[in-house]
Amino acid sequence: MKKSIMVLSTAIFLGGVASAQKVAFEEYNLDNGLHVILHKDSAAPVVVTSVMYHVGSKDESPYRTGMAHFFEHLLFEGTENIKRGEWWKIVSSNGGVNNANTTDDRTYYYEVFPSNSLELGLWMESERMMHPVINQIGVDTQNEVVKEEKRSRYDNQPYGSIIKVVKENIFKNHPYRWTTIGSMEHLDASTLADFKEFNAKFYIPNNAVLVVAGDFDKKQAKEWIQKYFGAINKGANLEKQLFNEEPISETIKAKHQDENIQIPMIVASYRTPSMKTRDARVLDFISSYLSDGKSSKLYKNIVDDKKKALEIGSFTYSQEDYGMYILYGLPMEGNTCDDLLKEIDAEIVKIQTDLISEKDYQKLQNIYENQFVNSNTGVEGIAENLAKFYLLYGDVNLINSEIEIYQSLTREEIREVAKKYLNPNQRLILDYVPVIEKAQN
Structure with missing residues (x-):
């Protein structure tokens, strides 16, 4: 009897998965190399605008670790058309929320707005890509923010260094051997020129994907995407170095x-x-x-x-x-x-x-x-x-x-x-x- 019940419940569950709604999407490229993916879903009157850049801690110099995570913070400082400190105010005053996160392999930014604010979300992400203001006051401000994050999440957290110690022992050659938050000494030693160079190299349309998901009109979205992102210059072609690790053969x-x-x-x-x-x-x-x-x-x-x-x-x-x-x-x-x-x-x-x-x-x-x-x-x-x-x-x-x-x-x-x-x-x-x-x- 128990077996019959288990089989029945399994069949019901599998039936639910089989009928799960397929995610429909459309994808295309702009002339500058930016990949665009559109997913229309009118179930709720919200829209997500997001950009994922193919840059993470593995793309850093071993003498300048923590740069990618630092930029997760730094690129909220402002742009030529968004004054310093105004980014969060614009989002919240228009009923939206936004955030970002960084891993070893990529950096992800997103906004969630009411569907009638899609143009605003696209404009803001295009500003982040095309017109970021990278100056010393922003670097100094975010340097303190990142240091506090490191203290609270890693240095003062019980068992907070496990991943750090595992990575530096498991990897000998690959940049995965350091953590995403990186070294505060490396960030302190970085010059403003270092930060500008990192931005120019990685935060470019041909190293990113733009996703629009939610309740929106596709034709209008495509026009706005071309308007705000189409004019951004393509960056230099990136040839990422491959790092190989020898198999571990001894404990x-x-x-x-x-x-x-x-x-x-x-x-x-x-x-x-x-x-x-x-x-x-x-x-x-x-x-x-x-x-x-x-x-x-x-x-x-x-x-x-x-x-x-x-x-x-x-x-x-x-x-x-x-x-x-x-x-x-x-x-x-x-x-x-x-x-x-x-x-x-x-x-x-x-x-x-x-x-x-x-x-x-x-x-x-x-x-x-x-x-x-x-x-x-x-x-x-x-x-x-x-x-x-x-x-x-x-x-x-x-x-x-x-x-x-x-x-x-x-x-x-x-x-x-x-x-x-x-x-x-x-x-x-x-x-x-x-x-x-x-x-x-």
Whole structure:
């Protein structure tokens, strides 16, 4: 009876995914190389204007890290036609909201306005691209903002340096070896000429995609896009350097002391392939299988049943060139980090040896089908997905078809990918521990 109920509920869920509305879009290029994607959806009287630039922390000099994230802030300072401090006022006074974010691979800006303010959104993003004012007062102001962000989100946050330490040990040659927020010393040493040069190189139409999503008239939108973006000069052709990493063949060991913690953490991290690959998606499945919720294998076994850990988990850190698969655990009193690592390894060996059950496999399918539906339920999410799939994956239609890749993954692939990437000699073992107090004299 239980099996029948499960099959019925699965069929209902799959039917919902199968009937999920396809995201319709139109794409074209302006003469200056700007790629444009339009998605019309009149369900709500709002419109998103967004621009994603193909620049992230991996595009920085190793002696000037943090530039891309700095520009996420700096390009709100103002333009030739938007006075300093006026950007946020214009948006809010017209009933809109806006924000930006930066990763290793791209920088994303967006506004959400009532649909009758589409022209305003397009004008503002064209101003950011064509007429940014980059001066010393803006640089000095944002320098303090970024420093405060680093203090609050990383330096003073318990376990706030995990990603930093993992990256600098996992990557030896690739710019992924530093964090997106970068080095404050590098930003302090940067001249105004450095900032202007970085802007001129990367924040150009032929290194970006413009997405308009929501309730708008296509014909009118195209006219405004040509009016505001068509006159922007094409930038110099970008030839991005490719960085290769040698495979990890021997366990990397590292230790980091964090003055903000009292409980040590064990971290095991594996370097993984580009998020565009099929193997990376299989690793997504493995991560969810091991630690997605309290019913996952690691949590149920190590936290609930054996009570060896306060917390246990894993996640994939997806990137354009390489990724990371990171597992972590906080030992319960009376247990050690080595105890947790042995338990984690035992669960990985099970995946490498035996096929996961049909029930667990179907659970994974349900998780990713649900994520697929949720990611495309609002125009904000759709706008970002359209930009991401074009700029980083090279295939906009993945917004509709990526779920088919996940649906095609097999239990056999899960076993083989685990055997391929998740071996003890292919990883970093990080002892993330409290600061050891100096002996009193």
